[in-house]
Amino acid sequence: MNNNTKRGFGRALKHRLRDEGWSEERLDFNSTPLLNAILRKHKPVEHLLFNKEISNHCTYLEAMLVAAVLSHYLDWKVPVLPMHDGVITTVRERDRLKNVMEFEAERLLTSAPSVVVEY
Structure with a gap:
């Protein structure tokens, strides 16, 4: 997975949370640890994600x-x-x-x- 995909994940996640009413203050976080946790949990199908x-x-x-x-x-x-x-x-x-x-x-x-x- 390349860096563009990681940045895209963070943007998409924050856009979704913003649509659900999250304040800008709550959206000030680094989404990379969450993405890495998702990839670890789904390691057998990691190559299928974001493809x-x-x-x-x-x-x-x-x-x-x-x-x-x-x-x-x-x-x-x-x-x-x-x-x-x-x-x-x-x-x-x-x-x-x-x-x-x-x-x-x-x-x-x-x-x-x-x-x-x-x-």
Whole structure:
């Protein structure tokens, strides 16, 4: 990770905290120790963090997964609502949606993530 990435992390973090109402006095800190702690904690995937190419590819895969899931529901004429990293449906549809998501994830991805139903 280069110094530009470290500076970018600090700027992005402070921008987010400013948006959440933090005062300028509270934002007067060095974010490098926090970034280093994050990198230590996630050492096995450190090479994936802050990598634009990988990030864009993951975003693309997520979009393809959601599109594949939605195509089933368009065919079935069952209403669902896509959101950031999931799909909202009725309680009655939850099991079928979970199965469709698992099926499409296995079809599209090298290793399928677990699908969690939230209420």
